[in-house]
Amino acid sequence: MKHFSKLVAAAMVTAALGVTTSSVKAETPPDTLIQAWQIDDIISLDPAEVFEFTASEIMGNSYQPLVGYDVNDVSDIFGVIAEKWEVSEDGKTFSFTIRPDLKFASGNPITAADPVYSLQRAVKLDKSPAFILTQFGLSADNVDQKVRQTGDMTFELEMDKAYAPTLLLYCLTATVGFVVDKELVMSHEANGDFGYDWLKTNYAGSGAFSIRDWRANEVVVLERNDNFGGDAPAMARSIYRHIPEGSTQRLLLEQGDIDIARNLGPEEISALADNSDIKIEDGIKGSIYYLGLNQKNEYLSNPKVAEAMKYLVDYQAIADTIMKGKVKVHQAFLPEGFLGALNDNPYSLNVEKAKELLAEAGYPDGFTVTMDTRNTPEITSMAQAIQQTMAEAGITLEIIPGDGQQTLTKYRARNHDIYIGRWGPDYQDPHTNADTFARNPDNSDDAASKPLAWRNAWDIPEMTKQADAAVLEKDTAARAEMYVALQKEHQDVSPFVVMFQEIEVLGLRKNVNGFIIGPSFNDNSFRNVTKTE
């Protein structure tokens, strides 16, 4: 048996040596940017359908809009594919002129036919983000008349009302407004599908990079577009690898196998702070974290209870300790950076005040409610912190954990008590959030539109009128005032405990420079990224 023991030991050593192959410590290629990101939310590469964070960023770097804005001052709007535009006297029609000598990655020239086709196509396909365009009175039946080519390089877009001019321009900066290569897309059209079947996994844009490959849950590869109208990017390739785990991303970043880690959790960020090969960069995003209190619940429908709950969140402690720099305290529905954003934060943890309010409401001993909570580490940690502070005032908060789609399904059916949510604006105009937090045109169960106010059964005919008036106001300063007033009232009376605004945090290798973190994901840009030796 002695021989047998030796034999087994020798076999183990040999096999161990066999499977562990010494690997050279990796460095990413100097002309390739490699990012690790959880990219399993990508369901399409067609700008008419893209609405997810990761796909929006990919679109932002591979397609071009008619107009854009300065990410540091979003009020500065400029033409991208459009050279200029004019608004008719009645304020309903925009006339765009296309910049000359621009080309798609395919080599096809960009003319007015392309944006006209792109907008008509997005409206007719009627995918998720189509409402951003159809809210201007465009429909599959009328879009051919309302969006019309008037010359080789000119076209008009006619709206049903004279909206605030920036509303349309900001909506055209959303991915649904991006311009596709008409000739290329039409060559792949089948059964009148506007090339949808092809474009959802292919590319027909004019951005700094072209999309070479997308393998779901695995990788997205972009390559420098040599026909790009602007300055050529320094990177020849940009690759996203699907790495779902933040801790795995951290290891890859530390080893130099990736250049940028996109899903670092608070723990990883703290751990990387001392690493001299890594730098942390952040930028404020438009997403808002909030609690939605369902007004169908007998306790939560009491305004005093809603007010008490606004005093039962330890905002600063959550921002500082749990989220560690990934959020900032923000208590109004418009994120900082938007026209008319209200940056006052009147609420802080005050258990005594909350108890008084609960006593006034008739619940001195508190009550029990549930909170549907998406089972991500960050949302769960936030929920647990809120559970503790609510308990101090006698409110028993039962956390119901669930997957994202599961909690969302329940929320959309108004079957929750409290929902802890995250809401990102669809475009840079204040109407995007006013439309959902402060508008509820029909509170009936079978309403056609289901904004957040509807989901929490908050019936607000007066506030809806105010929001409708604000979207038609042409004077920018007056319009900003209207939104400030709307947010103040909302902050006082709404069944929303608006808590935080998101900050996007990236971990980068020290030699990577020039990544721009914009307010929305399609503003994130790696066009100017360089890597020093």
Place this chain on the structure above:
Amino acid sequence: MSVSPANEGGRWRALSILGMKVGKLIATVAITFLGLLVVTFLIGRVVPVDPVLAVVGDRASKSTYDAAYIALGLDKPLYHQFFIYLQQALSGDLGTSVLTKKPIVEDIARVFPATLELATAGIILGTLFGVPLGVWGAVRQGKLPDQVIRVVGLIGYSAPIFWLGLLGLLVFYAKLNWVAGPGRIDIAYEYSVTQKTGLLLIDTAMHGQWGAFRNVLAHLALPATLLGYFSMAYISRMTRSFMLAELGQEYIIAARVKGVAEWRIIWIHALRNAAVPLVTVIALSYAGLLEGSVLTETVFAWPGLGQYLTNSLQNADMNAVLGGTLVIGIIFVGLNLLSDLLYTVLDPRVRRRT
């Protein structure tokens, strides 16, 4: 040469028995798959997740939502939906994934080789180590080697694979730099490998791309070792108990009395008999690994079946879930058949009975 009527009758009888057996097998497999599909389909429909959300997201207008609802066939009665699905599945069309926008067959053909490669490497390691260690433990029952093997096995069995994976990455990838990091292959090689089978080790070896081959091996080493360790723990435990049962049998005593060498008694006589139930243990372990080890695939960013199915299930992408379930069903049925077949090879008594 003439064939006697008795011989011909015997041949016919043998053929009809074979025919009946094949018929029974096909019926069993068909019923298994039908049951599998019915249960998965119903589970998919009672899960409190709105499948339309995966298609149109949270912000879509009512018209967009309604169009997707109809396109998914959700307006039809449940039995009708299932009937349509079954009809398509029988014609080889498993539908299209709402998440990847690609045919399920294409998706599975893409993700399954990744899992197959990992699971096969894992089960080979698990068997190579598990069986000898189990034998060794049984032979040295109660002694130090046995105790050590049991403790090592217990750790493999009880420690969360997620944690072991991260720890393994930290030590062998981040600190020692012995293995490559998460993923199947470095980006540098990603597009130079000609993929025929989807099994990167085989593809790179077939084309003589040895640099890429070594890189794939370096990526595979850690997750495969981890899965190997996990299955080794089970296989060694079962081998030990099968061997203990065999070593106590009278024929072993008889062999020893006859003076047969000890190694021969252990490896030829006892293990040969222990191998019969062991085949089932190994086959089931392999099937378990082929289902896709979700946590391992997540930690190692391994684009396999486990990750694909989990993501599909969370988004109520029912075509993908049903397709994946079918594949797993085929694996289980196939491996069961294989282990039955090996039974007959290894155990003459089974051969005679049949």
